[in-house]
Amino acid sequence: MDFNDTAEEAKFRKEASDWLSANAEKKEHSRDVYRPAELTGEGGESSALQDAKDWMTKKYEAGWACLHWPKEYGGRDATAIERVIWAQEESKYKVPGGFHEIGQGMAGPTMMLYATEEQKKEYLPPMAKGQEIWCQLFSEPGAGSDLAGIKTKAELDGDTWTINGQKVWTSGAHYSDYAILVTRSDFNAPKHKGLTYFFLDMKSPGIEVRPIRQITGGANFNEVYFTDVKIPDSQRLGEVGDGWKVALTTLMNERLAVGDASGVDFQEIFELTKESDFNGENAISNGGVREKLADWYCEYAGLKYTKMRNISALSRGDTPGPDASITKIVSANKLQDIANFGMDLMDNASIVKSDDKDDIRALFQGSLLGAPLIRIAGGTDEILRNIIAEQVLGMPQDVRVDKTVPFNEIPSGSKN
Amino acid sequence: MNFEFSDDQLVMKEEVRKLFEKEDTVKRNRNILEGEENFDKDLWNKVVEMGLTAVTIPEEHGGIGLGFLELCVVAEEMGRAIAPIPYSSSVYLATTAIINSSNEDVKKEYLPKLAAGEMIGTFAHSEELGTPTSDNAKTTFQTGKLSGEKIAVPDGDIANIFIVSAKCGDNVGLFLVDADSEGVEVSKAECFDGSRSYANVSFKDVDAKVIEDSSSEAIEKLLNQAAVLFAFEQVGGAEASMNMAKEYAMGRYAFGRQIGSFQAIKHKLADMYISLTLARSNCYFGAWALGNDAPELPVAAATARVSATKAFYECSKENIQTHGGMGATWEFDCHLFYRRARLLSANIGGQSLWKDKLVSSIERSNLPQ
Numbered sequence: 001m002d003f004n005d006t007a008e009e010a011k012f013r014k015e016a017s018d019w020l021s022a023n024a025e026k027k028e029h030s031r032d033v034y035r036p037a038e039l040t041g042e043g044g045e046s047s048a049l050q051d052a053k054d055w056m057t058k059k060y061e062a063g064w065a066c067l068h069w070p071k072e073y074g075g076r077d078a079t080a081i082e083r084v085i086w087a088q089e090e091s092k093y094k095v096p097g098g099f100h101e102i103g104q105g106m107a108g109p110t111m112m113l114y115a116t117e118e119q120k121k122e123y124l125p126p127m128a129k130g131q132e133i134w135c136q137l138f139s140e141p142g143a144g145s146d147l148a149g150i151k152t153k154a155e156l157d158g159d160t161w162t163i164n165g166q167k168v169w170t171s172g173a174h175y176s177d178y179a180i181l182v183t184r185s186d187f188n189a190p191k192h193k194g195l196t197y198f199f200l201d202m203k204s205p206g207i208e209v210r211p212i213r214q215i216t217g218g219a220n221f222n223e224v225y226f227t228d229v230k231i232p233d234s235q236r237l238g239e240v241g242d243g244w245k246v247a248l249t250t251l252m253n254e255r256l257a258v259g260d261a262s263g264v265d266f267q268e269i270f271e272l273t274k275e276s277d278f279n280g281e282n283a284i285s286n287g288g289v290r291e292k293l294a295d296w297y298c299e300y301a302g303l304k305y306t307k308m309r310n311i312s313a314l315s316r317g318d319t320p321g322p323d324a325s326i327t328k329i330v331s332a333n334k335l336q337d338i339a340n341f342g343m344d345l346m347d348n349a350s351i352v353k354s355d356d357k358d359d360i361r362a363l364f365q366g367s368l369l370g371a372p373l374i375r376i377a378g379g380t381d382e383i384l385r386n387i388i389a390e391q392v393l394g395m396p397q398d399v400r401v402d403k404t405v406p407f408n409e410i411p412s413g414s415k416n
Numbered sequence: 417m418n419f420e421f422s423d424d425q426l427v428m429k430e431e432v433r434k435l436f437e438k439e440d441t442v443k444r445n446r447n448i449l450e451g452e453e454n455f456d457k458d459l460w461n462k463v464v465e466m467g468l469t470a471v472t473i474p475e476e477h478g479g480i481g482l483g484f485l486e487l488c489v490v491a492e493e494m495g496r497a498i499a500p501i502p503y504s505s506s507v508y509l510a511t512t513a514i515i516n517s518s519n520e521d522v523k524k525e526y527l528p529k530l531a532a533g534e535m536i537g538t539f540a541h542s543e544e545l546g547t548p549t550s551d552n553a554k555t556t557f558q559t560g561k562l563s564g565e566k567i568a569v570p571d572g573d574i575a576n577i578f579i580v581s582a583k584c585g586d587n588v589g590l591f592l593v594d595a596d597s598e599g600v601e602v603s604k605a606e607c608f609d610g611s612r613s614y615a616n617v618s619f620k621d622v623d624a625k626v627i628e629d630s631s632s633e634a635i636e637k638l639l640n641q642a643a644v645l646f647a648f649e650q651v652g653g654a655e656a657s658m659n660m661a662k663e664y665a666m667g668r669y670a671f672g673r674q675i676g677s678f679q680a681i682k683h684k685l686a687d688m689y690i691s692l693t694l695a696r697s698n699c700y701f702g703a704w705a706l707g708n709d710a711p712e713l714p715v716a717a718a719t720a721r722v723s724a725t726k727a728f729y730e731c732s733k734e735n736i737q738t739h740g741g742m743g744a745t746w747e748f749d750c751h752l753f754y755r756r757a758r759l760l761s762a763n764i765g766g767q768s769l770w771k772d773k774l775v776s777s778i779e780r781s782n783l784p785q
Contacts, residue, residue, distance in 0.1 A: 001485060001704050002418050270778070284775070287768075294771035297778060298723040302694025305419070305701045312419040326690050382679070388689055389682035393662055396677040 005085075012082050016089045019062060024055075024093040030267050031363070034094045049133075049175055052096040056130025066104050066128040073112070073120055074128030080314035099172065103127045103134030107180045107199065109253045114197075114237035114246055123178070123199075135176035135202070136254075137167040137224055138247065142413030144169070145383045147182075147251075148192050148244055149402075149412045152226060154183035156233065156240075161185075161198065163206075163229040169377070173209045173222040176202045181231075182247050185240055187408040194407055195243030200231050216369045252322075254378050263367030263374075265331075266300040269293065269338045272360065276345045283345050292341060299334050303327055322391040325384040328374070333381070336371035339364050419700060421489060429489035435466060436497035445611040445752050448500035454574055454604070454613035460501045464533030469507055472515060478528035484641070488703040491645045495652030495728075498756045500611040502536050502571035504763075508645040509570075510537025513579045513590055513638050517627045522592060526577065538575040539638070540566035540617055541764075549769070550635040555582040555619065557591050562624035565616070570763055572615030573604040579627060580619065581635055589629035590638070597622045609755035640717035642764055644702035647717075647724035650760050651696050654724070657731035657753045658688045661738040668740075681738060688731045695720070695727035715781055718774035725761045725770070732757040 005013055027033065036048035059065040060074060067083045069075025078086070108127055111120060126132045143149035152165025163183055173179070179202050186194030202209075206229035211219035238246040270293060273284040283289045303326075310323060342364040343350035354361040375381050389395045402410045421429070444456045463469065471487045473479020487507070494503055511530050514522055514537075529535035543554055543566060555564025562582050569578070578593045578600075593600060599622035607614045628634035662685055665676030675681050702720030705713040732754040736743035743750040761767060 001421060001700070001707065003704060284779070287772070290775045291768070291771050293778075294718075294722055294774045297774060298698060298719055298726070299694060301701065301719050302698050302723055305697035306693055308419040309697055309700065315418075316420075323693070326693055330690060330694065382683070385683040385686035386679065388686040393685055393689060395662065395666065395682050395685060396674050398677055398679060398682075399673055 009081060009085060013085050013089060016086050019064065020089055020093050023058060024095050027092055027094050032094060034096045048096055049099055052099045053131050055096050056100055060129040065130060069128060073124035080311060084311050099133055100130055102136050106136060106250050106253045107134045110180060110237060110246060110250045113249055132177040133172060133175055134178045135170050135173045137170055137179045137181040139169045140166060141168050145380055150182055150184055152183045154185045154196050159233045161231045161233060163226045163231060165226050167224040170222045170224050171220055173224050174211055178202060180250060182243050188406045189241065190404055191402055191407050191410065192244045193241055196240050197237045197243035197246040198231050198235050199237060200235060204229050214373060263335045263370055264338050264342060264364055266296050268363065269296065269342050272342050272345060296334060296338060299330050303330055322387050325387050328378065329381050329384050332371060332374040335367055335374065339367035339371060343368060421485065425486055425489050428486060429493060432490050432493040435462060436493055436499065441497035441499050442749055442752065445498045445500045449610040455502055456500045459499060463501060463503065469533040470531035473511060473527050473531040477523055478531040483707050485703055485707045487645060488648045491648035492652040495649030496656045498611065498653060498752055502574050504646065505538035505571040505575065506530060506536045508642045509539035510577060510579050512641050513627055516634060516637060519626060522625055522627065535576045536574055537577045537579060538569060538571045540569040540578045540580045542566065542568050550632045551588050553581045553583050553588045555580060557582040557584040557589065557624060560623060561621045562591055562593060562619050563621055565618045567616045568614050569617045571613050572617045573602050573613055584629045587629060588632045588635060590627035590634050591624040592627055593619060593622050593624045609759040611752065612759060639764055640713050641706055643717040643721040644706045646760055646764060647699045647702060647720035650724035650728040651699050653753055653756055654692050654695065654727040654731040657735040658692055661685060661735040664739050684734055684738065688734055691727040691730050695723040698723045714777040718770050718777055721770045722767060722774055725767050728757040728760060
């Protein structure tokens with residue numbers, strides 16, 4: 001058990017930190033994060049998107065993008081530990097991010113396993129370079145947690161597939177260049193057997209993207225409609241009817257890519273309780289407040305060290321397990337509770353809306369509204385608990401009435 | 417960076433687990449709970465034979481000279497086994513207090529006997545209802561003599577020596593008293609967890625040796641060290657409880673199927689696993705801080721303690737719930753873990769105390785980074 005860098009790790013850390021200090025601006029404190037010059041786009045992304053692309057390209061050109069990918073696909077062949085060291089160092093700087101996770105974190109690893117060598121050489125380096133953004137066309141109005149229940153139809157004619165249907169909750173579809181897509185190619189096969197997986201150009205004719213306004217007021221999610229969209233068979237990943245298996249690869253990587261819920265955490269509530277007044281003294285002097293702080297610190301630290309244990313496992317060559325599900329359940333609920341309690345401490349002042357990003361109220365208000373989305377996106381709390389019970393603890397699946405019958409005989413979606 | 421126990425440490429853990437499985441410690445726990453003996457002497461001898469009372473004691477004093485990390489893996493197994501022996505009192509508390517001490521004479525005299533298991537020690541600290549802090553002791557030490565009343569002393573009726581907290585000038589220090597000294601009176605107390613023994617102990621002008629009298633920090637340090645070790649015991653107990661619940665849920669059928677296939681039960685088990693995993697990870701950091709005597713120890717120990725206390729409580733109570741009515745019978749073993757969870761939550765200060773300590777330590781250290 002040793003938290004110190006080995007000589008080799010220290011050398012890597014120095015190299016990373018030297019490059020960062022020459023190319024980015026260091027944060028002065030934890031809240032001193034990157035802020036876009038303007039927030040005018042539908043999803044509030046505008047200049048942030050271009051800044052994030054440019055920062056990724058800068059990293060790519062210096063060999064700091066997609067660190068763990070093979071060099072031939074634009075990576076660095078770095079070890080798991082080096083990847084963590086880089087993330088630790090980069091987090092000390094005010095740099096834009098949040099647009100490349102689906103491409104580099106989910107589509108990339110899936111392509112790595114299922115695309116042809118030619119396709120990997122064509123698509124992966126630009127993905128690493130970061131000027132091209134990818135999105136994930138999985139969920140549908142009748143298939144969210146029950147993802148295998150999708151109905152978007154794929155029909156093959158010669159070498160070309162025709163896609164018709166609707167996807168929903170697609171983060172970033174409105175600015176994406178490419179997408180990964182799961183469709184149903186056989187409605188007579190059982191649910192999990194009739195799926196086929198593709199990647200496609202988001203500028204293909206017949207794709208219509210409609211933003212969904214979320215409870216935060218922003219619109220990062222979209223509905224995506226397909227009307228006779230054509231995809232060449234060469235862009236199929238995995239066998240026809242084997243799409244569920246490919247989708248599971250993507251989803252397993254999603255749990256690693258999603259990580260901690262962003263927003264207020266222990267640091268913010270700790271600072272707030274030191275600053276805010278409660279019956280004439282600082283809130284942190286109050287016993288009830290201290291109990292909550294202790295609980296949140298234990299969760300905060302527990303996640304931090306769980307992640308370090310997972311990294312240790314990765315560096316020993318173990319594959320990432322479903323254990324990572326814990327991170328999202330705990331961090332999203334912690335986020336919601338901290339945001340709610342922080343606003344409670346601010347009392348009536350918390351009701352007055354603030355759009356000033358430097359105002360601590362905006363941070364807590366934004367987190368409170370964002371938390372419900374995080375508890376649902378990328379696997380709901382409930383689905384993740386099923387995953388922990390079934391895949392970690394080895395408990396039996398719930399009795400299923402939909403696994404062996406033809407898909408077109410299964411009721412689905414809302415009937416009210 | 418490597419955040420795991422070493423292969424040697426894991427082998428040691430496996431050996432201890434095998435011993436406890438072979439000895440059926442859960443059955444032994446029940447025997448002590450239901451019988452007249454105050455601890456399982458046969459199991460104690462086997463633990464001594466394996467060298468487990470000598471783990472952290474330097475070789476020059478008859479020990480094996482390993483570190484606290486090795487003791488952490490033993491502690492986890494001790495918790496899983498709910499072993500009915502005075503191990504924590506003698507090893508985590510009394511032995512550690514003497515190892516911390518700068519009194520070489522005391523080390524020379526007592527450590528070899530503690531290592532050999534022929535002497536059992538404990539820590540006499542609490543004096544009244546409420547939380548034992550380093551500065552609330554009313555027991556006093558003056559010119560070699562110690563006087564006061566200590567309550568709920570773990571294994572107080574078993575121990576041959578007491579490490580006693582007592583006021584000494586402006587400080588609260590630590591002192592060593594031989595149990596057979598004149599003026600020591602031990603009265604056995606009925607214990608909430610009858611697999612362990614507790615006693616009230618009064619000291620009237622008894623001879624005492626100085627372990628540490630120059631500051632109150634020695635007690636805080638000892639409590640922090642013990643907190644990490646107890647947290648490992650709690651994690652072991654929590655995991656055993658979770659596994660019992662899982663086994664039962666897989667083998668019990670209702671409404672035509674395994675109750676473990678119902679989400680109401682699965683989600684309960686998932687929550688137990690989450691609580692256990694967070695506690696385990698915090699314990700690992702605690703082990704690192706303990707093993708390296710790092711400045712992070714106060715925060716790391718309190719974090720491990722608070723989350724492990726929570727995990728064992730949750731896992732032991734939900735284990736009973738998962739078992740339904742059978743879980744609440746004397747016959748089933750669930751309550752043995754539930755009792756032990758409660759005992760371990762209280763023995764070096766309860767949850768509220770440690771939560772408060774944790775926040776104070778964070779305030780002092782300006783954590784987190």
